Amino acid sequence: MENPKTKEFPLGIDEETEQQYSLHSNLLQQFTSISSIDKSWIFNSNTADSSSQGMMFSVSQPNLLANKKRKFILSSTVNKRSDGSVGLDWAPFPVEMTGVSVMVPSPSGSKLLIVRNPEGDGGCKFEIWSNSCLENEFSVPQSKHGSVYADGWFEGISWNSDETRIAYVAEEPSPAKPTFNDQGYKVSGSDDKDSSSWKGQGDWEEDWGETYAGKRQPALFVINITSGEVQAVKGIDKSLSVGQVVWAPSSEGSAQYLVFVGWSYETRKLGIKYCYNRACALYAVKAPHESKPNENEIQATEDVQALKLTQTISSAFLPRFSPDGNFLVFLSARSSVDSGAHSATNSLHRIDWPKDVKLYQSAKVHDVIPVVLCADDDGFPGLYFSSILSDPWLSDGHTLIIPSVWHSSQVLLSVNVFSGQIKRITPADSNFSWSLLTLHGNNIFAVSSSPVDVPQVKYGTFVEKEGGNSEWRWSDVSNPIYKCSDKVRSLLSSLTFSIMKISVKEASENPTKGSCKPYESIFVSSKTKKSDACDPLIVVLHGGPHSVSLSSFSKSQAFLSSLGYSLLIVNYRGSLGFGEEALQSLPGNIGSQDVNDVLSAIDHVIDLGLASPSKIAVLGGSHGGFLTTHLIGQAPEKFVAAAARNPVCNLELMVGTTDIPDWCFVESYGTNGRDRITEAPSAEDLTLFYSKSPIAHLSKVKTPTVFLLGAQDLRVPISTGLQYARALKEKGVPVKVILFPNDVHGIDRPQSDFESFLSIAAWFNKYCK
Ligand SMILES: CC(=O)N[C@@H](C)C(=O)N[C@@H](C)C(=O)O
Numbered sequence: 001m002e003n004p005k006t007k008e009f010p011l012g013i014d015e016e017t018e019q020q021y022s023l024h025s026n027l028l029q030q031f032t033s034i035s036s037i038d039k040s041w042i043f044n045s046n047t048a049d050s051s052s053q054g055m056m057f058s059v060s061q062p063n064l065l066a067n068k069k070r071k072f073i074l075s076s077t078v079n080k081r082s083d084g085s086v087g088l089d090w091a092p093f094p095v096e097m098t099g100v101s102v103m104v105p106s107p108s109g110s111k112l113l114i115v116r117n118p119e120g121d122g123g124c125k126f127e128i129w130s131n132s133c134l135e136n137e138f139s140v141p142q143s144k145h146g147s148v149y150a151d152g153w154f155e156g157i158s159w160n161s162d163e164t165r166i167a168y169v170a171e172e173p174s175p176a177k178p179t180f181n182d183q184g185y186k187v188s189g190s191d192d193k194d195s196s197s198w199k200g201q202g203d204w205e206e207d208w209g210e211t212y213a214g215k216r217q218p219a220l221f222v223i224n225i226t227s228g229e230v231q232a233v234k235g236i237d238k239s240l241s242v243g244q245v246v247w248a249p250s251s252e253g254s255a256q257y258l259v260f261v262g263w264s265y266e267t268r269k270l271g272i273k274y275c276y277n278r279a280c281a282l283y284a285v286k287a288p289h290e291s292k293p294n295e296n297e298i299q300a301t302e303d304v305q306a307l308k309l310t311q312t313i314s315s316a317f318l319p320r321f322s323p324d325g326n327f328l329v330f331l332s333a334r335s336s337v338d339s340g341a342h343s344a345t346n347s348l349h350r351i352d353w354p355k356d357v358k359l360y361q362s363a364k365v366h367d368v369i370p371v372v373l374c375a376d377d378d379g380f381p382g383l384y385f386s387s388i389l390s391d392p393w394l395s396d397g398h399t400l401i402i403p404s405v406w407h408s409s410q411v412l413l414s415v416n417v418f419s420g421q422i423k424r425i426t427p428a429d430s431n432f433s434w435s436l437l438t439l440h441g442n443n444i445f446a447v448s449s450s451p452v453d454v455p456q457v458k459y460g461t462f463v464e465k466e467g468g469n470s471e472w473r474w475s476d477v478s479n480p481i482y483k484c485s486d487k488v489r490s491l492l493s494s495l496t497f498s499i500m501k502i503s504v505k506e507a508s509e510n511p512t513k514g515s516c517k518p519y520e521s522i523f524v525s526s527k528t529k530k531s532d533a534c535d536p537l538i539v540v541l542h543g544g545p546h547s548v549s550l551s552s553f554s555k556s557q558a559f560l561s562s563l564g565y566s567l568l569i570v571n572y573r574g575s576l577g578f579g580e581e582a583l584q585s586l587p588g589n590i591g592s593q594d595v596n597d598v599l600s601a602i603d604h605v606i607d608l609g610l611a612s613p614s615k616i617a618v619l620g621g622s623h624g625g626f627l628t629t630h631l632i633g634q635a636p637e638k639f640v641a642a643a644a645r646n647p648v649c650n651l652e653l654m655v656g657t658t659d660i661p662d663w664c665f666v667e668s669y670g671t672n673g674r675d676r677i678t679e680a681p682s683a684e685d686l687t688l689f690y691s692k693s694p695i696a697h698l699s700k701v702k703t704p705t706v707f708l709l710g711a712q713d714l715r716v717p718i719s720t721g722l723q724y725a726r727a728l729k730e731k732g733v734p735v736k737v738i739l740f741p742n743d744v745h746g747i748d749r750p751q752s753d754f755e756s757f758l759s760i761a762a763w764f765n766k767y768c769k
Helices: 015-032 296-301 334-339 357-362 486-493 555-562 580-584 593-607 623-634 661-669 671-676 683-691 694-700 718-731 750-767
Strands: 036-043 052-063 068-080 086-090 102-105 112-116 124-129 134-140 157-159 165-171 179-181 184-186 197-199 218-224 230-232 241-247 257-263 280-286 317-321 327-332 347-352 365-369 399-406 409-416 422-424 433-440 443-450 453-463 471-476 495-502 519-526 537-541 566-571 616-621 641-645 705-710 735-740
Touching: 015 486, 015 555, 015 750, 036 433, 036 443, 036 453, 052 750, 102 157, 112 157, 157 241, 165 241, 218 257, 241 317, 257 317, 280 317, 399 433, 433 453, 443 471, 453 486, 486 495, 486 555, 495 555, 495 593, 519 555, 519 593, 537 593, 537 623, 555 566, 555 750, 566 593, 593 623, 616 623, 616 750, 623 641, 623 694, 623 705, 641 750, 661 671, 661 683, 683 694, 694 718, 705 718, 705 750, 718 735, 735 750
Parallel strands: 218 241, 409 433, 537 566, 537 616, 616 641, 641 705, 705 735
Antiparallel strands: 036 052, 052 068, 068 086, 102 112, 112 124, 124 134, 157 165, 165 218, 179 184, 179 197, 218 230, 241 257, 257 280, 317 327, 327 347, 347 365, 399 409, 409 422, 433 443, 443 453, 453 471, 495 519, 519 566
16 A cells, blocks of 8 residues: 555645545536537528427537537427427537637528638638538638637627628738848838748737737628628728627618727727726728729729717617617616726617718717616616627517626516616516527527526516516426536535625715615525534625626536535625616725625624634635635634635736726726826825735735636736735745636636636635535
8 A cells, every 4th residue: 555655746735635636526527517508599490380490509518628618509499389388309419519719690590600710820711501511611811810709799790681791800910020131121012931031029019908918909801701702891990999790771772881889099908808998989881892893993982981970978889770770779888988997887778770871970879778876675776788689679679688687696688779668577586597598589598597506498488468467487498408417416406595685784984875775695505404503604706896796507606515515605885786876886995895795794694593603715706806815814713714716916016017907096096096097106006006905914814725826817917816825825824826827817718617616625625614
C-alpha cells in the first residue's frame, strides 16, 4: 500500500481534497451533462396534413473533454390534440453541428442560412440549405469582412421579404499595416508579400472590452443568396458600431431600407458586455442596390446617408416591425444611459412607420411601457429584458410576447403596443422562472424551471371563457432534451425552495418610496429536516450589481444544494426586477447598503430557525465577489468559508485597468459620479474608491477563502483578486487560488466551470460542515 506521507499529489491538492474530488466529481459531471435549449423554430408544414408542423431545437451540452460546448439540432413534429394541447414526435437522434456559428431559417421556413466563421486565415462560409440539399455555398474573403457577429448583442441577421438577400453584421476587414524592409519603410500602395519585409503594428485600436478583445468594428453587409455577391452598406459613419439589423417593410417601386442600431463613443470605447448604459440609436439606411452592369455611376450620386430615427431618446435597440409594416417597436435603456447605472429599468416605444422616407427623421417616439419607478406590492415592477424573438407577434398584429424579470422570477408578458396594456401570462401562483422558445400561431412554446426542478418544455394556449374571463393554460410537452440521471432526479426531489420577502432594516437618508419596499431572497433547502441541527448554509450573491438571481434551474447551485447545503440567494436592493427607485438606491451606497441587505437576509433565516449561525459560507462573483469579500471583512465572525470568483476587491486598483472605469465612479459616488468620470482619477477619487472597497476591511478577515480567477478578464482584472488573496495569505488566513489562464470574466468554459465548482464544494466541505 502507498504511504500517504510519500504520495505525491497534484498541484494544490492534499489528501482531503483528493477524497473530496473523488467523492463529488462524478455527481458534478452528471449535473454538467444536462443539456439546454438555446433556440427553437417552427416551420410551416409542406405536407397535406396541415395539423402537423416541423420544429427544430438548437441544443447545447458541455463537452468537458474537448472543453467546448457541443451544439446539436433535434427535430420534431408538432401534433395538435383536440383539447388544444400539443405533443411532439421527436426524431430518433440529434445531429451535431460542428463549426456552425449561427443558423437562421428564412421567414417562410423554406430556406436555412448557416454561417461558419473562419478559424484561421480562410473566409467566412455562407451555406443556403433547402429542405433536401445544400443550394448554395459561398466563401467571403477576409478582404471583404471578418467574422460574422454571433454574440447575441451586435449580432443581427435578417432575410428580406422575398428571401433573395440577407443583411448581417460582420467585422470590418483589417486595415493595412505599415510595412518595413531592409531599405526602411515601404511606401503604401503595394501589398506585395515577400520574405524580405515585415509588418509593423500601426496604431492600437479600441475594442468594446470584455469578450470583444481583438474584435474589429461591427459593420453592415448584404449578401445575395443566388450570386453570392457581398456588398458593404454605404452611408454609415465610420465611427459608428452597428448591430441588430432588420429589413424595413418594402413598398412597391421604392428603395429598400435597413433599420439598425448604432453605438457611437466619445474618446474611447468602454466595455459594452452587461453594460446597457452605452448610448445607442436606431438608424435607417438604403440597402445597397443589386449591382447591374453600368449602374455604378448612378449609385455613387445617390443620397445614401443613414438617418437617425430616434433623436429624442438616449437609447434605442431591439427594433421589430409589426407584421403589417405600419409601425416599429423598440426597447430603450434610457434610464441606464441617463443615470450611468450599467443596467436599469427599460422602457418600450413605438414609431409609426411613415410611408415617406423623408419623414423618418421626424418620426414621433410613442411611449408604450414607461419606466416604472415604484410598483404596488404585486403590481408590474417594470420591464427587464434584453432579447426578443425575431417574430414576437400574436396574430392580431399588435400584441407582443416578451420575457421580463418580475422580482426574483422571469415571467412572460403580453403587451398591447397601442394601449400599453400588460398582462402576466405565466401562472401568477408559480414561483418558477419562464423563458420563451417560440410562438406557434397564437400559442406559445416556453420553458419553465426552478432551483430544484430541471427545465420543462411548456405549451401555452389562450382560452376565451364565457363572461370575458379569458386565461392562458399551460401544459407539459414531453421532451428528451432535459434528461438527467436517476441520481440527480432523486437528489433534486428531496429539495424544496421558496421566495422570501425581506424587510428593509435601515433606509438611507432621504429614501425614495421604492427603496423602502422589501427585497427578496430565494431559499433552497432539504424537504426533510434530518435533526434539530440545520444544514450548513451557502449565501449566494449575484454580480452587476444591477443583475438578478432568478428562480430558475442552475446546475452549479443545484449541485451544491444536493451536497447537503441550504442556499440563501439574495436579491439585495439594486437588483433588477423591483422598480427603478429600488435599483437606483444602490449607486453611491455599495459596500454598505448591499452588505447590510445581505446580513439582514441571513438574520431572517437564522431567526426562522432555518440556518445555524455557526455554519455559514458565502459565494459570489464580480460584484457578488465584492460583497463576499466585504462580508468576511465587515462581519468576520459570521462566515466560516468563502468563495470569490473574479471579485472586485480594490476599486482603487480596478479603476485604472478595467474596461469600465465609469462603473467605479457611478457605483462609488452615485449618479453624480458621472460628472467625475475620467481616465485620470484624482487623489480624492482614489481615496473614496479605497474606502468603498473590501480591501479596506482586510485586517479583520479570518475566513478561509478560495479565489477563482480568469486571467483574460478585462472587466475585473485579476490583479485586484490576486492582491487581496496575497494580503490574506500574508496574514495567515487559509487561501486557495485557482487561475484559469484562458478564461474571461464569466469563467464559463466547461472545464473551468467544472473545476471551479468542484473546488468550491471541497473548500466548503472542509470548512463549513
Ligand atoms: C457591469 C459589470 O460587469 N459589473 C461587474 C463588476 C459585475 O459584477 N459583473 C456581473 C455582470 C457578473 O455577474 O459578472
